[in-house]
Amino acid sequence: MSNFLPNHTLDMIDQATMLHPVSSIEDLHAKGPTLYETAQGVTLRDSNGRDHVDMGAGLWCVNVGYGHDALVEAGTTALKTLSYQHHFGNAAAKDTVRLSERLVQLFHDQAGATHLNRVFYGTSGSDANDTAYKLVRYYNNLRGKTEKKKIISRIGAYHGLTAAATSLTGIDAYHKMFDLPLPDVLHTSCPHFYRYGKAGETEAEFTDRMVADLESLIQREGPETVGAFIVEPVMGTGGVFLPPLGYFEKVQKLLDQHDILLIADEVISGFGRLGHWFATGAFGLKPDIVSLAKGLTSAYFPMSASMISDRIYDVLSAKSAETGVFMHGFTYSGHPVGSAIALANIDVIEKEGLVAKAAANGPYLLKALQDVTSGCPFVGDVRGMGLMIGVEYVADKRTKAECPAGSAPHKIVSKYAFEEGVLPRALPFLPVNSFSPPLNITRAEIDEGVSRFGRALKCAEPELSKALQA
Ligand SMILES: Cc1ncc(COP(=O)(O)O)c(C=O)c1O
Structure with missing residues (x-):
């Protein structure tokens, strides 16, 4: 036990030593943790x-739920067997390979998304969205479409808090302290009918207005400069906003027309939260990248996964000899302990x-x-x-x-x-x-x-x- 702050309670030590994430410093000092x-x-x-x-x-x-024996046991066994293995230079851990197979199969079987066949791992929802942000750039660089980099998000969206993810987030409170968003991220209207529907407007008319707003933003910027549109299928942190009637069908059509990728941020919706394995299946989406985290391990281990479409992977693969190493990844990408816990977590979701x-x-x-x-x-x-x-x-x-x-x-x-x-x-x-x-x-x-x-x-x-x- 340290005695750096002798005679201090835990409350006092917290106040003296911690900077809490997304918390008021003033409140901490007034009320404690x-x-x-x-x-x-x-x-x-x-x-x-x-x-x-x-x-x-x-x-x-x-x-x-908390304290689930199956996940605790899986984590304990994994820690004893292979407490760490990186995945750089094509190194691999067995459980991570097994998890990749399981995720691809789940997307095929439970979401009808047979075009999602590759998995990239990180440690948080934010870094999954950073990966998406970088993949959009790399994919279009490889295709010679070097202008096609802008990403459109939505007002009220939450995609995390790294620099790129904060930019994708559409809530000013997260931007203003940090001079964000980055200039290549744009935000279109928030499709929350209850608050933003106009008097007398039907939900279908509201959807058309939202899609028209997106289209005019794409036209204003020039479709040749827009690389992707990112969505939470049901917007969470903004306030639990369901997509209005017919929204995604119309959006998907518009994106296809302009060769714009769809990024589905399923960090909340993935792994059963909506009463479906994935929102991709529930809403019939055809995303090019799906960001997963949270429910992947039920938060027993910090882990994210990005599901990547054939259309992106095939371009990366075809150009690999020319471009060399894919220069993106993290120390903990594909952590074997996280992978073992994720596999146990998926088993529990299925069995229960x-x-x-x-x-x-x-x-x-x-x-x-x-x-x-x-x-x-x-x-x-x-x-x-x-x-x-x-x-x-x-x-x-x-x-x-x-x-x-x-x-x-x-x-x-x-x-x-x-x-x-x-x-x-x-x-x-x-x-x-x-x-x-x-x-x-x-x-x-x-x-x-x-x-x-x-x-x-x-x-x-x-x-x-x-x-x-x-
Ligand atoms: C939809 C969505 N995307 C991304 C994130 C960011 O995840 P993390 O906090 O793990 O970085 C969150 C977190 O709440 C989220 O709700």
Whole structure:
């Protein structure tokens, strides 16, 4: 035990030594950290011994729940067998090769994506999207289309926080401190019908307007300069936005017309969250690159995977003799311990039928949340797909009036929810609480979590009234 800071509590040491990711330094110094000590299934225990139903599955990632023996055993065995192996210079670890075969097979069988046949590994959703960003450049360089590099993302998108991924993210709060986005990333309209649909506009008309916005951006920039369009099939951190009616069919057509690649960021949606193995299958997408992370190992190991289409790989392969080594990769690319855990994780998802469970329990959670919020004048919309649900706040439910700037009703409710022992997430773009529990949550745990949330909402109402009617 170190005695660098003698007589300090853990709270004090945290405050004295840590810079937390996406956290307020001022808040840390005022209130200290929230320490968690143990977790099992869907429940986290904090350092005061209080239990919380984790309705976020961490950061949308603990798909098989906490403390699952099968993953712990797989990781332990892998650590004892081959604790590390890189993949540079065509070195390989057995479990990583097996995982690649498994992922390709899953995409063929469960998503109908027989054109995705190569896997590149990293350690986070952000670096998977950095890989996509670099692949778009390399692919078009190899084709002699050296101008075709711009990537279009969407306002409200979240693709991570490395420099390229931050740029792809479409939320200003992440950009402004760091002089981002990079100039070759552009953002088109956010296709969230509930908030951005115009009065009298049907959902189909809204879709057409969104697609027209994308088309005019492509035309303005020049299709010969646009390399890719990146999408979260269901937008998560922005506020759980489902694609409006017919959106992806129309977008895909437009991209094909202009030789623009589609990058599907399935960092949240992959591995069952939507009640389908992959959103690629659920929405009939034909992506050229799919970014995977989170649910790949249920966060038992930091790992990402990028599924790469034949159309990209064939160009890279054909030019390999000429260009030499593919100069991209990380120390931990294809880490054998992560691969063993990912294989065990996929086994658990299959054996426990977690994709079907998400499909069955998602609507149950959605209805429970709709019921428990129906009396609250500040909850405007409750929506979702599978176990990915958003509760959106408004100043007035009848008029859909926006919440005043800085009112942050979702953060107010989250504060009360913590006190009640349930953890929804408070998102950074629109005032939305998200619910994305582990896929093995039971109906009894859903009932308990939702009733705690209902109590929190009731307790929060006076403070919400003050904040929203100011
Ligand atoms: C859709 C999406 N893409 C990428 C990321 C970034 O992943 P990571 O935090 O592992 O870098 C996230 C994280 O929430 C995400 O939701």
